[in-house]
Amino acid sequence: MSVAKGKLKVYLGYAAGVGKTFRMLEEAQELRQKGVDIVIAYFEPHGRKETIAKTEGLEVVPRRTLSYNGSQFQEMDTDAVLRRKPAVALVDEFAHTNVPGTERVKRWEDVHAILGAGIDVLTTMNVQHLESLNDQVFHATGIRVRETIPDWVVDEADELVFVDLTPRALRNRLERGVVYAQEKARRAMENFFTETNLTALREMALRHTAHEVEEKLDAADAAAAATLAELPHEPAAGPQPAPRTERILICLTGRPSSAILIRRGKRVADYIHAECLAVHVGDATHDREAVERHMSFARNLRIETHVIPSGDVPSALASFARTHGVTQIFMGRSAPLPWWKRYRETIVQQLVRQARDMQITIVAERRR
Amino acid sequence: MAPGRIILGKMPSVDNSRPNPEELLRKVQADERRESRGRLKVFLGYASRVGKSFRMFDEGRRRKERGQDVVVGALQAGVHPEIQGILKRLDVVPTIPTKHAGRDYQVMDMSALFRRHPEVCLIDGLAYDNPPGSRNPYRWQDVSELLDRGIAVITAVNLQHIREQQDQVERITGKRAANCIPEEFLHEADEIEVVDAPPDALMDRTGGNTIPDSRRLAELRELALLLAADVVDRQLQEYLDSHGVAARWGAQERVLVCLTPRSNATDMLHSGQRNKLRFHGALLAAYVEQADLRPQDRELLEKNLALARELGAEVHCLKGGDFVDAILAFAREQRITQLFLGHTGRPGRAWLARSPIDRLIDGAEGFDVRLFPHGSAL
Numbered sequence: 001m002s003v004a005k006g007k008l009k010v011y012l013g014y015a016a017g018v019g020k021t022f023r024m025l026e027e028a029q030e031l032r033q034k035g036v037d038i039v040i041a042y043f044e045p046h047g048r049k050e051t052i053a054k055t056e057g058l059e060v061v062p063r064r065t066l067s068y069n070g071s072q073f074q075e076m077d078t079d080a081v082l083r084r085k086p087a088v089a090l091v092d093e094f095a096h097t098n099v100p101g102t103e104r105v106k107r108w109e110d111v112h113a114i115l116g117a118g119i120d121v122l123t124t125m126n127v128q129h130l131e132s133l134n135d136q137v138f139h140a141t142g143i144r145v146r147e148t149i150p151d152w153v154v155d156e157a158d159e160l161v162f163v164d165l166t167p168r169a170l171r172n173r174l175e176r177g178v179v180y181a182q183e184k185a186r187r188a189m190e191n192f193f194t195e196t197n198l199t200a201l202r203e204m205a206l207r208h209t210a211h212e213v214e215e216k217l218d219a220a221d222a223a224a225a226a227t228l229a230e231l232p233h234e235p236a237a238g239p240q241p242a243p244r245t246e247r248i249l250i251c252l253t254g255r256p257s258s259a260i261l262i263r264r265g266k267r268v269a270d271y272i273h274a275e276c277l278a279v280h281v282g283d284a285t286h287d288r289e290a291v292e293r294h295m296s297f298a299r300n301l302r303i304e305t306h307v308i309p310s311g312d313v314p315s316a317l318a319s320f321a322r323t324h325g326v327t328q329i330f331m332g333r334s335a336p337l338p339w340w341k342r343y344r345e346t347i348v349q350q351l352v353r354q355a356r357d358m359q360i361t362i363v364a365e366r367r368r
Numbered sequence: 369m370a371p372g373r374i375i376l377g378k379m380p381s382v383d384n385s386r387p388n389p390e391e392l393l394r395k396v397q398a399d400e401r402r403e404s405r406g407r408l409k410v411f412l413g414y415a416s417r418v419g420k421s422f423r424m425f426d427e428g429r430r431r432k433e434r435g436q437d438v439v440v441g442a443l444q445a446g447v448h449p450e451i452q453g454i455l456k457r458l459d460v461v462p463t464i465p466t467k468h469a470g471r472d473y474q475v476m477d478m479s480a481l482f483r484r485h486p487e488v489c490l491i492d493g494l495a496y497d498n499p500p501g502s503r504n505p506y507r508w509q510d511v512s513e514l515l516d517r518g519i520a521v522i523t524a525v526n527l528q529h530i531r532e533q534q535d536q537v538e539r540i541t542g543k544r545a546a547n548c549i550p551e552e553f554l555h556e557a558d559e560i561e562v563v564d565a566p567p568d569a570l571m572d573r574t575g576g577n578t579i580p581d582s583r584r585l586a587e588l589r590e591l592a593l594l595l596a597a598d599v600v601d602r603q604l605q606e607y608l609d610s611h612g613v614a615a616r617w618g619a620q621e622r623v624l625v626c627l628t629p630r631s632n633a634t635d636m637l638h639s640g641q642r643n644k645l646r647f648h649g650a651l652l653a654a655y656v657e658q659a660d661l662r663p664q665d666r667e668l669l670e671k672n673l674a675l676a677r678e679l680g681a682e683v684h685c686l687k688g689g690d691f692v693d694a695i696l697a698f699a700r701e702q703r704i705t706q707l708f709l710g711h712t713g714r715p716g717r718a719w720l721a722r723s724p725i726d727r728l729i730d731g732a733e734g735f736d737v738r739l740f741p742h743g744s745a746l
Contacts, residue, residue: 164562203601333729359741362729
C-alpha cells in the first residue's frame with residue numbers, strides 16, 4: 001500500500017544568522033503544543049544560545065557518526081527517522097552534501113525518502129544554494145557557491161517562507177558574536193557579509209519567494225482551467241488560437257561556460273513556462289568527459305538531452321531546431337578565432353546567418 | 369524610475385558620468401541630514417495578523433535588554449496577549465484619544481515624546497490620520513519629526529496602507545483602506561523588514577479557510593515581496609552610487625529592446641513585455657538617433673516607438689555616432705540583463721568586416737543578446 005507523500009515546508013533565508021532555524025523551531029514548538037508528533041531529525045546548533053533554547057522539550061533522533069579520511073562526521077540518521085516515523089520531522093540545512101559513504105549524496109535526497117514515508121518535513125536553506133542563481137550570486141558577490149540544490153526540488157515544496165532580517169541587523173548580530181565566534185565573525189564581515197553582498201542576496205531571496213508564490217497561483221489556475229475544460233461546454237465562437245508552447249534549445253559543448261548556459265537557459269525557460277531541451281553536436285570522442293558531465297548536469301535539472309553526431313555544427317543545430325519546434329536557441333559566445341583564421345566565421349556567426357528565421361540568444365559569461 | 373515613464377533625449381552616461389555640482393551638494397546635504405537624523409525601521413506585512421506588531425515589539429524588548437532607552441509611542445486596539453507580556457517591560461507614552469466630527473482619533477503625544485526624548489520609539493500602526501487642527505495631518509509626518517529630532521523609530525505597516533499599492537490591493541480584495549502613507553516614505557526608511565508567513569498559517573489564525581481567501585492572500589503576499597525587493601534594489605543602487613562603485617547587475621531582470629526602423633519591433637516588444645511581467649523586471653526601448661533618416665523610415669520608427677510606449681516600455685533616444693558603442697554604453701549604465709535586437713536585413717556579410725551584431729555580441733558584458741528574425745515570428 002502506498003502512503004500519501006508528506007508535505008515539505010522550506011524556510012528560506014539569504015545568509016547564515018538571519019534566523020531560519022529559529023523560526024523553524026518556533027513553529028515546531030507550536031506544533032508540539034498542539035499535540036503533533038514532531039521530532040528533530042537534524043539540527044545544526046552552531047553554538048547559538050537562543051536557538052538551542054528553542055529546542056527544549058523536542059525529541060531528537062540521534063545522529064549517526066561516520067568516519068571519512070580519518071575524521072569523524074555526523075549526519076542525519078535517515079533510517080532511524082523512518083523507523084521512528086513521526087508526523088513531522090525537522091531537518092536543518094536542506095542544501096547540505098553528505099560525507100562520502102552515506103547512502104545518498106545530498107540531504108535533499110534523504111528528505112525525499114522521509115517525505116516518501118508520509119512524514120511532513122520542515123527544513124531551512126539560503127537562496128544562494130539555488131542552482132539557477134549560481135552565476136548571479138557569483139556576479140553580485142564574487143563567491144562561487146559549491147553546494148547547490150536543483151530548483152525543481154525547491155519548487156516542489158508545498159510552502160516556502162521567507163525569513164527576513166535587514167543586513168544591518170545581521171551585521172550587528174555578527175558583531176555581537178551571536179552568529180559566529182568573534183574571529184570568524186570579523187573575517188566574515190570583511191568578506192562575504194558585506195552590506196552590498198547581503199543586500200543583493202536579500203533581493204534575490206525576496207524575488208525568488210515572490211516568484212514561487214506566483215508559480216503556485218499559476219498552477220492553481222491551470223488546474224482550475226483543466227477541470228473546466230473537462231466539463232461539457234458550448235464551442236466558442238470563431239477559431240481558438242492554439243496555445244503554442246515555447247521551446248528553448250540549449251547548445252552544449254565541452255567548454256566550461258556550458259554550465260552557465262544551462263543554468264541561464266533553464267532559468268529563462270522556467271520563468272516563461274517554456275520547455276527546455278539541450279543538444280550537443282559533435283563526434284563522441286572530442287571533449288567527451290566534459291560533454292558527458294554537462295549532459296548529466298542538464299538532466300539533473302530535468303532538461304531533456306540529445307546528441308547529434310555531425311561535424312557541421314550550425315546546420316545540425318538549425319535543422320534539429322526546425323524539426324523539434326524550437327522557438328529559441330541558447331548558445332554561448334564562440335571563443336575568438338586566432339588572427340590567421342579571422343576570415344572565417346565563428347559558429348555563432350554561421351548559425352546567425354543560417355537561422356535568420358529563428359530567435360537566437362547568445363549568453364554572455366557573467367564576470368566580475 | 370517608475371516603469372512606463374517615458375524619457376526622451378536621455379544621453380548615455382559616457383558623456384556625463386561625473387555628477388554635477390548641484391547633485392554633489394544635494395548628496396552632501398542628504399548625508400548630513402542622515403547623520404543627525406534618527407534611524408527609521410519599518411516592518412512590512414501583507415495582511416493583518418501576519419505578526420508584524422509582535423516582531424516590532426520583540427525587537428524593542430531585545431534593544432531594551434541591550435541597554436537602549438526604548439519607549440512605546442503608539443499602540444493599536446486589541447493588543448495580543450503575547451505583546452502584553454512585552455509591554456509590561458517597556459515605558460508607554462499613551463496616545464491622546466480625540467473626537468472630531470463624530471470620528472475617534474488616537475493622536476501621538478508629541479510634546480510628551482519630545483520631553484521624554486527616548487533613543488528608540490516604537491509606533492504600532494503608521495498609517496493613521498490626525499484630526500484637523502493637529503500638529504500634522506498624518507502620523508507618518510509625526511514620525512518624520514521624531515526622526516528629525518534624532519529619535520530612532522521602529523514602526524509597522526500593512527501593504528494595503530501604501531498609497532501607490534492601493535489600486536492593486538483593491539483589485540485583489542475589492543476593498544480600499546481609508547488611511548495611507550506615501551510609498552516614498554518606505555524608500556526613505558533606513559531599513560525595511562518583511563514579515564512573511566504562508567497564507568494557510570494566517571487563515572488558521574484568522575479562522576477564514578475558503579479558497580478565495582487563500583488566493584487573495586497569496587496575491588497580496590506576492591505584491592508585498594516585490595515591493596520590498598524594489599525598495600531593497602533602490603537601497604543597493606544608492607549605496608553603490610554613493611560609494612563610487614559602478615552599477616552592477618542586480619537581482620532584477622532588465623530588458624532592452626533596440627529599435628530601428630526596419631526591425632521587427634512588434635515581436636521584440638511583445639516578448640520584452642512578457643519577460644518584464646514574468647520576471648517582474650523592467651522594460652526599456654532605445655533607438656540611436658540618425659540624422660539622415662528617410663521619411664518613410666522615420667514614420668516606421670515613430671510607429672515602433674508608439675508601440676513601445678503603449679506596452680509600458682521606458683523609451684530612450686540615444687545620441688551618439690556609432691550605433692553599437694551607444695547601445696553598449698547605455699546597456700551598461702542601465703544594468704541591462706537581456707538585450708533584444710533584430711537580425712540584420714542583408715544576408716551574408718562583407719569580406720572581413722564585422723557586422724554590428726558581431727560587435728554587439730563581442731561587447732556584451734553580463735547580458736544576453738537575443739536576436740529576432742525579420743517579419744513575423746516563426
